[in-house]
Amino acid sequence: MPPKKKVDLPDHVREAALADVELSHQQALDAEERDRVRVFLATEQGLSTYEIADRLGVSQQTVSNWRRQGEEVYRRREAARSRRSGNDPDRPTELGAVG
Template sequence: MPDHVRAAVLEDVAITYRTALDADENSKVRIHLALEQGVTTRELEEELGVPQQTISRWGRQGKEALERRREARAKRESGGQPTGEDPVRPGEPGPVG
């Protein structure tokens, strides 16, 4: 496979992977927000077909993700300099493009 084709395929895989991670995190944030609004883990278990223990874990992860997003937004709005890493997932490079 030519190098330019290999590079394009790898970039496509990376974009797809980041998109999947973003979708997963967005779902967890939505679960956290639903729990905050009074939806029970039992209701979510029945709706999603996922054990309550998993719903609780995802809710905690969603809360953490939302807090990271808020901190990153506050930093941007206060003129904080970007570090080159993804503010939503510290330690990972930011989006390409």
């Protein structure tokens, strides 16, 4: 196979293409995090790793890994949300409710 020719693009076009690739990559990472959180929440609602693995066509070990990763993301986002709203996640409110 002959070598590929490099296409000479103006700098602004090259930068725009790179920015688009970065955005697509970040969106893919964000979607992956959301999927992991969904797996975590599904297990919290009582679905077994077996049920989830069977439905997604992956191993139970994969689901367990995704559940753990999803829990980490979920806890991190909840802590950030509490900080933004001025609540300290480690300090109970007057009503005793914790976020």
